[in-house]
Amino acid sequence: MLILDGPMTYMFGYLLNRINLKRAVDNAAEIVRSIDAELIIYDHHLPRDRKFRERTKKVWDVAKKEDKKLLIAAEFLGKVPVILSAVWSKRREG
Numbered sequence: 001m002l003i004l005d006g007p008m009t010y011m012f013g014y015l016l017n018r019i020n021l022k023r024a025v026d027n028a029a030e031i032v033r034s035i036d037a038e039l040i041i042y043d044h045h046l047p048r049d050r051k052f053r054e055r056t057k058k059v060w061d062v063a064k065k066e067d068k069k070l071l072i073a074a075e076f077l078g079k080v081p082v083i084l085s086a087v088w089s090k091r092r093e094g
Contacts, residue, residue, distance in 0.1 A: 002037045004028060006046035009055040021055065029062040032070060043073040047081035 007024035008016055032040060042059060046052040052072075053060060063070035074081040 001039045001041070002031075002035055003041045003043070004031060005044040006042050006052065006056060006059075008045040008048070009052050010045070010049035012049075012055065025056050025058050028056070028059045032059055032062050032068060033066055035068075038069065039076075040068060040070045041073055041076055042070055047072050047074060 006028065007021055009021065012018075012021060028042065032042075040063065042056075046056065049055065060070060072081060
């Protein structure tokens with residue numbers, strides 16, 4: 001098992017620029033491609049941003065192509081990430 005910290009995509013445009021985001025995503029994709037692990041937890045900063053999957057799409061695509069199990073911690077625990085559950089509940093209310 002590997003636990004991999006994702007980039008702080010929620011700070012994109014403030015403390016995280018496009019160049020550093022691309023570098024972080026490219027590095028994570030290469031780690032996923034090259035690691036021999038049954039499970040990769042890609043988390044920490046990621047679930048703080050509702051667009052984390054969109055902004056780190058390359059990593060998820062590489063994991064799928066390489067047939068590797070890549071999850072965020074909440075998914076591993078069978079839960080919905082807090083940021084996404086808040087977004088989904090607002091959609092149901094509105």
